[in-house]
Amino acid sequence: MPTWTIEAEPVTGPEIGDVMWQYFTEIAQRVMGRPAAEAELRRALARDPHDDLAPPSGVFxxxxxxxxxxxxxxxxxxxxxxxxxxxxxxxxVRPAGRGTGLGRGLLVAAETAAQGLGATRMVCETNTQLTEARALYEAHAYEEIPPYEGLGRADHWFAKALVRGNADK
Structure with a gap:
């Protein structure tokens, strides 16, 4: 039984800003192999904003x-x-949530949310150093594809057909 819940929330507010900062800090450290300067993190956030992860064409x-x-x-x-x-x-997934199945839970919830938006396909991008992400996508029937319109330092792109009822497989 999970010890967490997943719900849609606005992608605003200081708590969300804090987790986004932590996300970008960890990604930068793992991908670049060094801590990122504050200016680098601010540029990355500006280059790839997350304000569109909100209705009507998104969800957070x-x-x-x-x-x-x-x-x-x-x-x-x-x-x-x-x-x-x-x-x-x-x-x-923050360190306190790792090893609990939360990554899988978030992925399944995201697929269900995508279907609710009318999507029949989900795509994502990641980096070689993010081995956990790649393993999670592959374990859930994502297949590697050529680059689409993603941003950043990605070097792996994935896609999965979303068919009603397959979001939990």
């Missing part, structure tokens, strides 16, 4: 522990040039 999911602490998040947005395709963004 937040996982909270029984104590209400934010343990993780995942965003979904429809791609403007391919509205039946949703992109998974900002999938992140």
């Amino acid at each position: 999911l937040v996982a909270r522990g029984q104590d209400g602490d934010l343990l993780g998040c995942a965003g979904v947005r429809l791609l403007p040039r391919a509205p039946a395709t949703a992109e998974l963004k900002r999938m992140f």
Whole structure:
């Protein structure tokens, strides 16, 4: 039985800003192999904002522990040039939520949210150093694809057909 819940929340506010900062800090450390300067993190956030992870064409999911602490998040947005395709963004599990199945829970919730937006396909991008992310996507029937319109330092792109009822497989 999970010790967390996942619900859609606004992608605003200081708590969300804090988790986004932690997300970008960890990604930068793992991908670049060194801590990122504050200016670098601010440029990365400006280059790839997350304000579109909100209705009507997106959703931001937040996982909270029984104590209400934010343990993780995942965003979904429809791609403007391919509205039946949703992109998974900002999938992140804080250290306190790791090893609990929360990554899988967030992925399944994101797929369900994408279907609710009308998507029939989910895409995402990641980096070689993010081995846990790649393993999670592959374990859930995502297949590697050529680059789409993603941003950043990605070097792996994945896609999965979303068929009613397959979000939990």
